[in-house]
Amino acid sequence: MKPPIQFLAAIALFxxxxxxxxxxxxxxxxxxxxxxxSISDYGTTFIFGPPPICPKCLETELGFQSLSDGxxxxxxxxxxxxxxxxxxxxxxxxxxxxxxxxxxxxQFGNRFDFVARQQVLVKGGxxxxxxPRGAIFTRGVDGGRAGATAAPQYAWGNNLAAANFTWTGxxxxxxANPNSDYVGSFDYFRTLDKRGTAFxxxxxxxxxxxxxxxxxxxxxxxxxxxxxxxxxxxQLDLNVKPAWQFEARVIVNxxxxxxxx
Numbered sequence: 001m002k003p004p005i006q007f008l009a010a011i012a013l014f015x016x017x018x019x020x021x022x023x024x025x026x027x028x029x030x031x032x033x034x035x036x037x038s039i040s041d042y043g044t045t046f047i048f049g050p051p052p053i054c055p056k057c058l059e060t061e062l063g064f065q066s067l068s069d070g071x072x073x074x075x076x077x078x079x080x081x082x083x084x085x086x087x088x089x090x091x092x093x094x095x096x097x098x099x100x101x102x103x104x105x106x107q108f109g110n111r112f113d114f115v116a117r118q119q120v121l122v123k124g125g126x127x128x129x130x131x132p133r134g135a136i137f138t139r140g141v142d143g144g145r146a147g148a149t150a151a152p153q154y155a156w157g158n159n160l161a162a163a164n165f166t167w168t169g170x171x172x173x174x175x176a177n178p179n180s181d182y183v184g185s186f187d188y189f190r191t192l193d194k195r196g197t198a199f200x201x202x203x204x205x206x207x208x209x210x211x212x213x214x215x216x217x218x219x220x221x222x223x224x225x226x227x228x229x230x231x232x233x234x235q236l237d238l239n240v241k242p243a244w245q246f247e248a249r250v251i252v253n254x255x256x257x258x259x260x261x
Contacts (some may be wrong), residue, residue: 006028044219045232046185046202047164050129050151056256062094064247067236069099072109075251085119109143110139115149125155132258133168144171145181160189160198178209189221196223202234211238219247227252 053059061076063157073095077131080087093109113135121128129151147168154161162186170177187202202217219232234245 010147015226023148040131044189045200045230046149046204046215046234047162047187048115048131050119050153050162051077051083052119052129053139053253054256055080055083055085057253058255058257059251059253061249061251065245065247066143067245068243071095071097074109082150087117088114089115089117091115099214106138110137112136112138117151125233126152128152133166135168141176143170143177145170145177158191160191162187162189181208182206187217196228197221212239213222214239226255 023257038231039081057080059076059078061074061078063074065072065074074091074093076089076091078087078089091113092111095106097104097106097107099105113133115131115133117129117131119127119129131149131151132147133149134144134146145168147166149164149166151162151164153163162181166181166183166185169182170181173179180245182205183204185202185204187200189200191198198221200219200221202219204215204217206213214234215234215236215238217232217234219230222229222231229250230248232245233248234247236243236245
């Protein structure tokens with residue numbers, strides 16, 4: 001199951017650092033789009049948001065995640081270096097703390113994920129993004145993974161429905177790195193006000209190593225200028241061994257800092 005990812009303690013620091021960079025986020029004509037419609041949405045929700053971030057922009061995500069006896073501080077860095085609707089992201093846990101027994105082990109995460117998003121179709125309220133992706137393991141697991149995501153979304157009124165269909169194959173297959181993994185994730189967002197405050201509901205299905213699992217989620221998006229806070233609870237592995245997950249994260253788009261002066 002893809003553990004979605006995040007970090008509430010950074011909210012105060014980011015709020016103090018924010019400046020009035022309103023030009024960094026493209027304004028949406030439709031009230032159905034939140035204040036930060038181009039935020040990448042990698043970790044808290046089951047899906048990552050299909051549209052890439054604004055061209056020549058840099059975005060960071062910091063989060064806190066709690067699942068069973070595990071705690072993690074995931075981070076995402078996304079950069080859009082070109083004028084096209086393309087961006088590149090790197091995901092890793094800054095801290096991964098596990099306590100399977102009486103002792104707790106805290107260390108840097110052992111997996112780096114890389115995703116390249118390319119917007120290929122926009123028509124009316126429909127958007128389609130294709131995203132090649134891969135992962136490498138740095139400790140405890142050999143090899144890596146490679147695959148892709150198809151990410152459609154459709155907006156109407158104050159509603160937004162988005163999905164991710166992801167398949168990856170193992171490189172250096174082992175018990176911890178299965179030969180094939182498929183994840184289908186679906187989220188529905190409802191915008192509540194003009195600022196873009198929204199709630200979301202989601203469902204996820206995964207088929208991996210001959211086993212299938214399912215999960216549900218619900219959460220809240222709270223926007224601020226050039227960013228947003230996301231809070232989520234999820235009920236994972238409902239058909240196997242149910243587990244509760246809590247996530248929080250802060251996302252900041254740092255503006256068109258890569259643009260030439």
